[in-house]
Amino acid sequence: MVVSDERQRVMPTDVDRNKGKVLGYKEAVLLTNPTNPDLKGEVDDKYFYSNDDKDGKVYGWISSTNPPLGFWMINPSNEYRIGGPLKQDLTTHVGPTVLTVFCSTHYAGEDLAIKFGQGEAWKKVIGPVFVYLNSNAAAKANPSILWNDAKKRMNQEVASWPYEFALSKDYIKFNQRGTVRGQLFVNDRFISKQNVAASNAYIGLGPPGEAGSWQRENKGYQFWTKTDNKGNFIIENVIFDTYNLYATVPGFIGEYKYTSNIKVTPGSNIKLGTLIYKPPRNGATIWEIGIPDRTAAEFFIPNPPSQFKVHKYKNNSESKFRQYGLWEQYGVLYPKNDLVYNVGTSNYSKDWFYAQVTRKIGNKTYKGTSWKIIFNLANVNIASNYTLQLALAAAHEADLHVYVNDEKIQKPHFSTGHIGGSNAIARHGIHGLYWLYSIGIQGKLLVKGTNTIFLVQSSGLSPFEGVMYDYIRFEGPHQ
The missing domain is CATH 2.60.40.1120 (Carboxypeptidase-like, regulatory domain)
Structure with missing residues (x-):
C-alpha cells in the first residue's frame, strides 16, 4: 500500500484482521497471528492512512502478482470536497480498499455535517475522479516504478482539469x-x-x-x-x-x-x-510555546505502549504520531502529577505532551487533567491587560478552563465551553478543526516574580477526550 513517498508498507489481509484482537475501538485490531509473521504484534487501523486532502491526490496498492499490478485513485481536483485543504479523510485500508471520500465529518465532527433547511434547494457536482491501473515486470524488484508512474499520471490528470468529456450541464467547463x-x-x-x-x-x-x-x-x-x-x-x-x-x-x-x-x-x-x-496581536511576546502551524506535530510524541510493535513505514519519522495507544503513554509519563512546563528551561519538543488527554483512574474511570505553565515576570503593570493567545490544533468533547495564579477559585478566568468532535486523538490525526482564543488577562491577576497559568481540561468520560495545542503565546500589555 502506498499513501505517499513516506507512507509505504506491506499490508496485512482481511483474514489477518479477523483473527486479531479488537482494541479500544473496532477499527483498531492487534495482529496476533498474521500470514506475514513480520506483522505480528502490530496494530492495524484504517486511520493510520488518513491524509489532508491537499496531500491526497494519488494513493493505492501494488499487488504481489507477476507482473505486479498497480491500482490507484487519482483526485485531479479538490474543488468538490468539503472543509478546505486541511480537511483529513480516509484513503486506503485493508481489503484492499481504495476510497475517495467526498463528504465526511472525520476529524471535524458535527461542525461538518451537511444540514438542510425546510425546502432548501441544493446541488453539487462531485468528481469525476480517475482510477488508474498500471503494470511493469521490473516492479517486482522495485515497486516504486509503479508509484512513480502513478504520480506522473496524477500530474497529467491535474493538468487536464476541468475535464472536457463530462456531459452534465451542471459540470462547469x-x-x-x-x-x-x-x-x-x-x-x-x-x-x-x-x-x-x-x-x-x-x-x-x-x-x-x-x-x-x-x-x-x-x-x-x-x-x-x-x-x-x-x-x-x-x-x-x-x-x-x-x-x-x-x-x-x-x-x-x-x-x-x-x-x-x-x-x-x-x-x-x-x-x-x-x-x-494583520494577525491577532495585542502586545509584545513575553513567552511562547510551540509553532503556529495548526498542528501539534512539534510537541513530544511518545513511542507506543511496549505491548504493541511499531507500525513501520518507509520513513517512520514522518508519521511517528500514527501509532496506536499514544494517549495511554501520558499516564505512564505522568502517573500521579500532571504536566508542568517551566518557561525558559523546559523544551516543548521534549516536555509538552502532544495532547492534553484524560487520566485513567481504576479500570474504567477517567478524569480531566490540569497542566501548569510556570513563568517569571520582572515587572507587572497592574493597570493594563495582558493577552494569552491560545491556539488549539484539535478538540474532542473538551471543556478547557484557564486559571491565572489560582486554580481553586469557583469560576475560571476563561472557559472554552464544550467544544470539538474531531476524535483526532483516537484517529492519529495530529490536528482537527482549528480553534483560536485571544484571552485577556488583567494585570492585577499577575505578580512580580513567579506566575502560573493552569490549563484544566475538565471533561473526563473517555480516553479520547481532550485537546491538542497548536501554539500558546503570552503577550505583554496592550500597545
Whole structure:
C-alpha cells in the first residue's frame, strides 16, 4: 500500500484482521497471528492512512502478482470536497480498499455535517475522479516504478482539469471558469517593521462567510492554492460565482479574509494586487510555546505502549504520531502529577505532551487533567491587560478552563465551553478543526516574580477526550 513517498508498507489481509484482537475501538485490531509473521504484534487501523486532502491526490496498492499490478485513485481536483485543504479523510485500508471520500465529518465532527433547511434547494457536482491501473515486470524488484508512474499520471490528470468529456450541464467547463491572482503579505509590527511575504500560505476561494469559515463549510465549492516564497498566488479554474478569499499563514496565528466579495465570471482574470494580513496581536511576546502551524506535530510524541510493535513505514519519522495507544503513554509519563512546563528551561519538543488527554483512574474511570505553565515576570503593570493567545490544533468533547495564579477559585478566568468532535486523538490525526482564543488577562491577576497559568481540561468520560495545542503565546500589555 502506498499513501505517499513516506507512507509505504506491506499490508496485512482481511483474514489477518479477523483473527486479531479488537482494541479500544473496532477499527483498531492487534495482529496476533498474521500470514506475514513480520506483522505480528502490530496494530492495524484504517486511520493510520488518513491524509489532508491537499496531500491526497494519488494513493493505492501494488499487488504481489507477476507482473505486479498497480491500482490507484487519482483526485485531479479538490474543488468538490468539503472543509478546505486541511480537511483529513480516509484513503486506503485493508481489503484492499481504495476510497475517495467526498463528504465526511472525520476529524471535524458535527461542525461538518451537511444540514438542510425546510425546502432548501441544493446541488453539487462531485468528481469525476480517475482510477488508474498500471503494470511493469521490473516492479517486482522495485515497486516504486509503479508509484512513480502513478504520480506522473496524477500530474497529467491535474493538468487536464476541468475535464472536457463530462456531459452534465451542471459540470462547469474550462471556458466558464476564471482566475484570481495576487500577492499576500503579513504585517506584525512586533516581528518586523516591514511587511513580510506570506510564503507557503494556503490561500483559497470559498463561499462567503466569516474568517476561517472555510474549514466548516460543506455545501459549496472551494479553490485553494499555495503561495510562493514571495507570497504570490494564482487560483485557476474557478467556477463562476461570488466568493470570499481566505488564507492561513504558517508561522502566524489566526485567519485571513479579504475585505470584499470576489465575483468570478466566465473567462475573468482578476488581479487583486497586494494584500495585507494583520494577525491577532495585542502586545509584545513575553513567552511562547510551540509553532503556529495548526498542528501539534512539534510537541513530544511518545513511542507506543511496549505491548504493541511499531507500525513501520518507509520513513517512520514522518508519521511517528500514527501509532496506536499514544494517549495511554501520558499516564505512564505522568502517573500521579500532571504536566508542568517551566518557561525558559523546559523544551516543548521534549516536555509538552502532544495532547492534553484524560487520566485513567481504576479500570474504567477517567478524569480531566490540569497542566501548569510556570513563568517569571520582572515587572507587572497592574493597570493594563495582558493577552494569552491560545491556539488549539484539535478538540474532542473538551471543556478547557484557564486559571491565572489560582486554580481553586469557583469560576475560571476563561472557559472554552464544550467544544470539538474531531476524535483526532483516537484517529492519529495530529490536528482537527482549528480553534483560536485571544484571552485577556488583567494585570492585577499577575505578580512580580513567579506566575502560573493552569490549563484544566475538565471533561473526563473517555480516553479520547481532550485537546491538542497548536501554539500558546503570552503577550505583554496592550500597545
